[in-house]
Each structure stands twice: as structure tokens, then as C-alpha cells.
Amino acid sequence: MTRRRASYEGVVATVPVTVPYVRYSIHSAHWWLGKALRALIDGSGLRKHDIDGMCVSSFTLVPDTAVGLTQHLDMAPRWLDHIPMGGASGVVALRRATRAVQAGDADVVACLSGDTNHVDSFRQTISQFSRFAQDAVYPYGAGGPNASFALLTHNYMRMTGATREDFGKLCVAQRDNALRHPNALMKKPLTLQQYMDAKLITDPIHLFDCVMPCAGADAFLVMREEKAVALGLPFVRILSTIERHNAWADDPIQYRGGWSMDKDDLYEQAQIGPGDIDFMQAYDDYPVINFLQMEDLGLCEKGGAPQFVRDNTFTVDGTMPFNTNGGQLSGGQAGAAGGYLGMVEALRQLTGTAGGTQVKDAAIGLVSGFGLINYDRGICTAAALLARGAA
Amino acid sequence: MTQPLSKPPRKNPVARTRQPTLPPASRSRRTLGLTASAAAGRFDLQVCQECRAVQYPPREVCHRCLSDQLLWQPVAPRGTLLASTTLHHSNDLFFRERLPWRIGTVQLESGPRAIAHVHGDCEDGKPVKLALKLDRSGQAVMIALPEKATPNMEDDKVLRETSCDPKFRRALVTDGKSAVGLAVIKALLDAGATTVFAGDPHTWKKNRAFDALCEDPRVLPQALDITDTDSVERLSRSIGGKVEILVNTADYAREGGILHNRDLLKAQDAFNVNCLGLMRLAQHFGPAMAGRGADGTANAVAWVNTLSIYAHLNLPSRGMWSASQAAALSASQCLRNELRPAGIRVVNVFSGPIDYEWEQLTPPPRVSPSAIASAIVRALRDGVEEAYVGDVAQEFLARMHDNPKGLERELGTQS
Numbered sequence: 001m002t003r004r005r006a007s008y009e010g011v012v013a014t015v016p017v018t019v020p021y022v023r024y025s026i027h028s029a030h031w032w033l034g035k036a037l038r039a040l041i042d043g044s045g046l047r048k049h050d051i052d053g054m055c056v057s058s059f060t061l062v063p064d065t066a067v068g069l070t071q072h073l074d075m076a077p078r079w080l081d082h083i084p085m086g087g088a089s090g091v092v093a094l095r096r097a098t099r100a101v102q103a104g105d106a107d108v109v110a111c112l113s114g115d116t117n118h119v120d121s122f123r124q125t126i127s128q129f130s131r132f133a134q135d136a137v138y139p140y141g142a143g144g145p146n147a148s149f150a151l152l153t154h155n156y157m158r159m160t161g162a163t164r165e166d167f168g169k170l171c172v173a174q175r176d177n178a179l180r181h182p183n184a185l186m187k188k189p190l191t192l193q194q195y196m197d198a199k200l201i202t203d204p205i206h207l208f209d210c211v212m213p214c215a216g217a218d219a220f221l222v223m224r225e226e227k228a229v230a231l232g233l234p235f236v237r238i239l240s241t242i243e244r245h246n247a248w249a250d251d252p253i254q255y256r257g258g259w260s261m262d263k264d265d266l267y268e269q270a271q272i273g274p275g276d277i278d279f280m281q282a283y284d285d286y287p288v289i290n291f292l293q294m295e296d297l298g299l300c301e302k303g304g305a306p307q308f309v310r311d312n313t314f315t316v317d318g319t320m321p322f323n324t325n326g327g328q329l330s331g332g333q334a335g336a337a338g339g340y341l342g343m344v345e346a347l348r349q350l351t352g353t354a355g356g357t358q359v360k361d362a363a364i365g366l367v368s369g370f371g372l373i374n375y376d377r378g379i380c381t382a383a384a385l386l387a388r389g390a391a
Numbered sequence: 392m393t394q395p396l397s398k399p400p401r402k403n404p405v406a407r408t409r410q411p412t413l414p415p416a417s418r419s420r421r422t423l424g425l426t427a428s429a430a431a432g433r434f435d436l437q438v439c440q441e442c443r444a445v446q447y448p449p450r451e452v453c454h455r456c457l458s459d460q461l462l463w464q465p466v467a468p469r470g471t472l473l474a475s476t477t478l479h480h481s482n483d484l485f486f487r488e489r490l491p492w493r494i495g496t497v498q499l500e501s502g503p504r505a506i507a508h509v510h511g512d513c514e515d516g517k518p519v520k521l522a523l524k525l526d527r528s529g530q531a532v533m534i535a536l537p538e539k540a541t542p543n544m545e546d547d548k549v550l551r552e553t554s555c556d557p558k559f560r561r562a563l564v565t566d567g568k569s570a571v572g573l574a575v576i577k578a579l580l581d582a583g584a585t586t587v588f589a590g591d592p593h594t595w596k597k598n599r600a601f602d603a604l605c606e607d608p609r610v611l612p613q614a615l616d617i618t619d620t621d622s623v624e625r626l627s628r629s630i631g632g633k634v635e636i637l638v639n640t641a642d643y644a645r646e647g648g649i650l651h652n653r654d655l656l657k658a659q660d661a662f663n664v665n666c667l668g669l670m671r672l673a674q675h676f677g678p679a680m681a682g683r684g685a686d687g688t689a690n691a692v693a694w695v696n697t698l699s700i701y702a703h704l705n706l707p708s709r710g711m712w713s714a715s716q717a718a719a720l721s722a723s724q725c726l727r728n729e730l731r732p733a734g735i736r737v738v739n740v741f742s743g744p745i746d747y748e749w750e751q752l753t754p755p756p757r758v759s760p761s762a763i764a765s766a767i768v769r770a771l772r773d774g775v776e777e778a779y780v781g782d783v784a785q786e787f788l789a790r791m792h793d794n795p796k797g798l799e800r801e802l803g804t805q806s
Contacts, residue, residue: 135418137506139418
């Protein structure tokens with residue numbers, strides 16, 4: 001075991017903001033990120049130049065990166081990061097920013113994620129997603145990640161005995177949660193029967209297993225605790241975090257993620273166990289990935305997620321509240337903001353600002369990220385344990 | 392079990408002809424190594440020369456030891472189909488028109504895993520044979536095939552979309568009276584071609600073998616002189632829209648080098664047939680074929696040139712003819728790129744000296760016209776872009792890779 005990691009004490013996350021998602025937008029990613037930054041300023045009472053650190057995640061910002069964005073938004077940060085990790089960006093941004101603030105390299109870091117969605121941008125993003133995808137996946141016809149996840153789901157079902165009903169139950173629970181959340185794009189109730197009868201996309205993936213690409217932005221601030229107190233901002237403590245990339249490369253088909261390599265470290269640093277968690281926000285590009293996260297983060301044993309799903313409700317007012325804002329499956333996938341969706345929802349839960357989706361007495365939350373299907377599997381995994389900041 | 396293909400119905404003249412679309416063709420430069428393998432019908436992957444690790448998808452450095460000594464080498468084309476899925480939806484135009492479409496993950500025996508098109512007769516969890524094939528975009532793709540041949544397996548749409556099988560297609564053999572032309576007509580009929588248009592460059596010349604072939608109702612003799620633009624145009628207007636495979640068998644072969652043949656008539660004739668003839672054919676038949684590149688299961692698919700190995704390196708004892716062959720090879724490369732947007736494959740079949748009257752003085756081994764014909768059919772079925780027929784051609788290819796300068800010298804001492 002490596003040297004014990006330093007704690008994140010003294011640094012907090014605060015001011016979760018969302019620029020409400022829309023299916024299509026005629027604006028560019030710069031607009032969405034600019035709106036998010038403005039919301040952070042409005043929500044914190046800080047001036048723009050008080051923010052001296054910036055961390056950006058976006059696919060459609062191309063040809064720009066975080067660098068171009070500084071000039072676009074007229075910022076002069078002394079700490080700048082660009083995190084191209086898709087679904088893992090939220091946790092990773094928090095990790096990076098916390099250490100920067102802790103070390104004094106920045107006072108206040110704005111963690112921003114956002115993407116636009118023009119009518120044709122999904123197809124274009126996909127075709128240039130990665131070199132391996134271009135060379136060895138895209139020519140095989142799916143024109144998106146559906147087929148890769150179909151193969152993964154197929155394998156998972158064979159290994160564990162998971163059924164479509166199991167996936168369906170979780171999707172329906174997330175939709176129930178979404179109906180309490182004003183910004184979720186899906187506003188109609190979903191029944192298990194509708195889930196089962198949905199259009200076949202790529203066996204065994206059906207329509208309601210897929211997220212809807214959309215435009216949107218999510219963001220939050222990282223600063224020292226005393227600064228948050230001085231500004232009168234409710235905040236969240238970071239108990240522990242992990243990240244891992246390209247784990248278990250020898251598994252023929254992805255059956256476990258990098259979380260399982262680092263889960264013990266995650267709980268040990270936080271000095272809690274999976275039983276202490278009040279809710280979980282997981283990265284849900286497809287239901288099977290939720291199942292992997294439940295197992296690999298120790299909510300149940302490996303292969304036990306189907307039973308775990310049968311045993312819990314996952315609704316805001318039920319057992320093991322899960323993706324309380326509806327997740328991406330019901331909220332929409334706003335590109336890289338999909339990697340922040342669970343993070344900002346967790347920050348709302350733990351600052352008591354979640355409104356209709358508030359989990360009663362939520363004190364400790366688990367946020368998990370999964371990013372970037374590069375060839376045949378997702379590469380980046382990350383997770384954070386967060387706690388309500390004592391008032 | 393593959394559903395056997397049935398003979399396509401006659402074309403409905405008022406229905407819109409489906410226009411060619413291509414599967415995604417963009418590849419990194421390194422990955423074009425797969426294209427080279429597929430074009431020649433090989434199954435080569437990058438193998439690390441330091442630690443022997445096999446790489447896929449193609450890498451710049453070894454994924455295990457980071458060595459940059461990666462060579463494309465033959466690898467066992469065997470694996471296990473771990474999982475498969477059938478696409479019922481695609482964002483890609485080419486595949487949208489061909490749904491449902493089966494793909495899967497294959498664990499290669501040699502180590503890596505590959506996403507592959509999956510033949511309908513493959514079973515999940517079972518061993519499969521792998522092949523690298525050129526798809527309609529002209530780029531390499533992995534195909535998982537049943538371990539052992541199954542009935543009608545060539546009719547599976549995954550294979551039909553990468554092959555140029557003559558089955559149920561109509562072909563034009565530009566010189567049906569040459570030794571090679573006669574053999575090609577016969578081979579195409581045996582391979583299931585519905586019609587063979589047999590070009591006749593010399594209607595005044597009696598040829599018993601040709602006449603005998605033309606008694607078959609599937610063989611339709613056509614006057615065609617590829618040195619005469621009017622003749623080529625006339626025939627293209629008559630049958631151009633029906634040619635799905637064109638095999639250019641015309642060749643003007645004569646002996647003699649350059650230095651002592653100041654009369655250039657031989658050279659002019661050779662260029663006129665071998666190179667300009669190809670261009671005339673291309674200009675008149677190419678566009679019509681390109682328009683039918685996606686026209687159903689009997690779409691226009693291939694353009695075959697029969698070339699000499701001396702197109703690559705000049706044989707001085709037949710120097711003028713070799714030069715005309717080199718010109719034809721160059722023209723074929725242009726044509727290959729021009730026909731690619733339509734998904735039409737240009738296949739070059741190279742042979743050494745042919746066993747016929749114009750090589751009377753060449754010592755054996757010589758390649759028989761029927762061997763060339765079967766090589767053409769095999770190339771069409773396998774969907775390759777290049778084939779070398781016979782021992783002389785195979786040896787020539789190996790020597791050319793080994794030491795092209797040395798081969799150039801040695802050709803000069805060969806009579």
C-alpha cells in the first residue's frame with residue numbers, strides 16, 4: 001500500500017449551478033460555459049476576478065480548450081486545467097481543484113462543464129471521438145456507443161443473470177425521481193411495461209436504455225472553508241476521492257471498472273463504509289454501468305447488483321436514493337456536463353438545496369463518474385465521498 | 392444457416408436507383424497497414440519485434456514494452472466470438488440502409504480483442520475464423536466467419552458487402568477471343584454470373600472456341616475494339632448500365648526492347664491497347680458502373696485489369712510492352728481512386744509469362760490462361776485488390792520486396 005494520502009480538510013465545494021438543459025441549442029459551448037460562470041458569480045457574491053482558478057470540461061468547445069475560454073470570458077486565472085474525461089470529469093475536477101486550493105495555488109476555482117447540441121453535432125462528435133474508435137469501432141456501423149454498450153450489457157447479463165426487468169426497474173425509478181426535478185428533460189412518467197416494449201436499438205439495448213443528447217452546463221466552486229463561511233455559502237466537505245484509468249485492461253469484455261481497484265482506499269480515507277451512504281449519484285450513460293458502479297463501489301458484492309436492484313427502490317423517498325435528479329437517462333446527456341450532473345446534484349443534496357428531490361437528512365453522498373469509451377470500454381473511473389458541511 | 396441469395400428481379404426502370412454511400416472510411420495512417428493486408432487477402436497485424444506482443448487496434452509503439460519495432464506480420468486468424476449484437480439503428484447512412492447488421496467482440500488467439508462484422512452463421516462463445524476484408528469504402532475491416540464453411544455462406548450480406556462475387560452478376564470480358572478472355576468467360580459462368588458480355592475485337596476472325604462459348608445463352612458476343620473510341624462508346628450505350636463486373640483482358644504483347652526498335656509502331660500499338668484502351672473503357676463504362684454501385688444485391692462492384700508483373704519492373708527483352716503495362720498500372724491506380732466513392736473495387740491481377748502463342752519463346756514455367764481466370768474469380772470472391780498468379784509472379788513479388796534494384800539488374804540478363 002502506498003503512503004497514506006493527505007486529507008482534503010479545509011477545502012469545500014459549494015454553489016452548485018445548472019444552466020437548464022435543452023434538447024437542441026443554436027448557441028456554442030462558449031455560451032453555455034459563460035452562462036455557467038455567470039451563475040457561479042451570481043450565486044456566490046464573488047466578483048469575476050476573485051475566481052483565480054478554472055477547470056473546464058467540454059467536447060464541443062473545439063477548436064478551443066480551457067485556454068481559449070479564458071480570453072473568451074476575459075478571465076486571468078493563476079491555475080487552469082482542462083479535463084477531457086467525459087463522465088468522470090466532475091469528480092476529477094473536484095479532486096484537482098481541491099488540491100490546488102489546499103496548496104494555495106488558487107483561492108477560488110470555478111469547475112465548469114458544458115456542451116452545446118446542434119442537430120448534427122452528436123454525429124460529428126462521435127466520428128472524431130478517438131483514434132481507436134475511428135480505426136476500429138466507427139467502421140462497424142453503430143455510429144455511436146450503443147453497440148459497444150450492447151456487447152457489454154449482453155456479457156453482463158450472461159455473467160450475472162441480470163434481466164431486462166432489472167435494468168428497467170432502475171430506469172423507472174430514475175424517471176420517478178426526474179418527475180420531481182424541474183430541469184429534467186423527460187417529463188412523462190415511465191412504466192416498466194413501456195420500458196420493456198420500447199423500440200429495439202441494438203440488442204439488448206432498447207430505447208429507454210439510451211440517454212438523449214442535449215445541450216446544457218453544470219458548474220460548482222471550490223474554495224477554503226473559511227471563505228465559504230465568510231461568504232455565507234452552504235458547503236460540502238470532501239471526505240475522499242479516487243480515480244483510475246484503463247483498469248483491468250486484460251478483461252476480455254468490460255465487466256468491472258477501475259473503482260474496484262481503489263474502493264478500499266476510498267472508504268478508508270473517509271473512515272466510513274458503504275452502509276453509511278445516504279444516496280448515490282452514478283454515471284448512467286446506460287443502465288448496465290449503474291450496475292457496475294453499485295458493485296465496484298461496494299454497495300453489493302460483484303455480480304450482486306441485479307439482486308440489489310430487486311431489493312431497493314432507488315427513489316428519493318425510498319431505499320438507497322439513486323440519481324435523485326433523474327440522472328442522464330431522464331435528465332438528458334449534455335456532453336461533458338453529464339460528468340457533472342451527479343456532482344452538482346450531490347452538492348445540492350448536501351447543502352439542503354435540492355428542492356423537490358431532497359433526500360431527507362442526507363448527510364453523506366457517493367458520487368461516481370465513468371468516462372470515455374475509447375475503443376471497446378470506458379476508460380476513466382472516479383468516485384468521491386462527500387459530507388454535509390456542519391453549519 | 393445462410394439464406395441463399397435468389398436471382399435478383401429485373402430492374403424496375405421507374406424506381407429510383409439507390410445511390411452509393413460508403414461506410415466510415417477515415418483511418419489513422421498507421422491503420423492503413425490493415426488496408427494493405429486486406430487488399431492482398433492477408434491477415435497481418437503489427438507484431439512487436441522485441442516482446443512479440445500482437446497489437447490491435449494498430450499502435451505507434453508496443454502496448455506492452457513500448458518498443459517502436461512493430462512489423463506487419465501474418466497472425467493466426469482465429470479467435471472466439473465473446474459477444475455479438477445486432478444493430479437495429481445506426482446514425483451512419485451506409486448502415487442505416489442495410490439494417491439489421493450484426494457485429495461482435497472477438498478474442499483473438501494471438502492476444503488482442505477486435506470489434507468485427509459477424510457472419511450470420513457464427514455463434515456466441517464459439518471459435519470463429521477472422522478475415523481482414525476491404526469494405527465498400529476501400530478500407531480494411533475485421534470479419535468473423537464460421538470456423539468451417541457453411542452452406543451458402545458467401546451469400547451472407549456481411550460478406551456480400553465486402554466481396555465482388557460474380558454470382559448473379561453480369562460481366563463484360565473486353566477481349567473474349569484472347570486465350571485469357573476465353574478462360575475468363577468460362578470461369579465467370581461457372582461462378583454463377585447470369586450474363587457474360589463477350590467482347591469481340593475482330594469479328595472477321597474466326598475462333599472456334601469463342602463460337603462454342605457463345606452457344607451458351609448466357610454469353611452475349613459484342614463487337615468491341617478498345618482502340619476505337621466510337622466502338623467503346625457504342626457498346627457502353629448499349630450495355631453499360633448492365634455491367635456489374637468488367638474484366639479487361641485485352642492485351643497487345645510483342646517482343647523487343649527500345650534501343651533497336653526505332654520504328655515505334657509496336658510501342659504505339661501496345662500503348663493504344665494496354666493503356667489508352669483502358670482509359671477509353673474507363674471513360675465510357677466507369678460512370679455507368681459508378682451510378683449502380685449500390686443498386687441492390689447485384690450492384691456494380693468490380694473492375695478487373697489483367698496485367699503483367701513487368702508493369703512493376705521493366706523486362707528489357709519486351710521493353711516497349713513492359714512500358715505500356717506500367718502505364719496501364721498507373722492508370723489503374725487513378726481509376727481505383729476515382730471509382731472508390733462509388734464503392735467499385737479495382738482489382739489488378741498480375742501474372743508472369745502466359746502459356747499462349749505470344750510467349751512461344753519463353754521457357755517454362757508459364758501460367759495457363761485458366762489459372763489466371765480462376766485467380767480472377769477468387770479475387771472477386773475474396774474481395775481483394777491485388778492478386779499474383781503462378782510461381783513466376785509469386786517469386787517476382789518476393790524478389791521485388793526483397794531487393795527491387797537487384798531484380799531490375801537481373802531482369803536485364805534474362806532473355
